[in-house]
Amino acid sequence: MVLSFEGSLDTGTASFAEAEINKHINAHSKVIFNLDQTKFVSSAGLRVFLATAKKMLGLGGSLKICNANEVVTEILDMSGFSSIMDVQPDLDAAMAAFA
8 A cells, every 4th residue: 555645744744644544554564655745754744654664563564665855865864764664765666675
């Protein structure tokens, strides 16, 4: 399942995003967050990433993140998320990483 976030994933949008994610992830073992339309991710957005990754792990699945722009990539790097999450350069690479 591929999910996208348009604009910013921050305190104003994180709760809604997490609720929508939770409606769908139980039926999927492979989830990709495609960030090609995501301009910014705050700490609230990072929490959504971490919570989803933990849920996926508990369900025997996994989460990939792809297409992060330069700003989001820097946030992932500075927060250490790029070393604990599976971040791929694009959607094709994220899909291939499940194999």
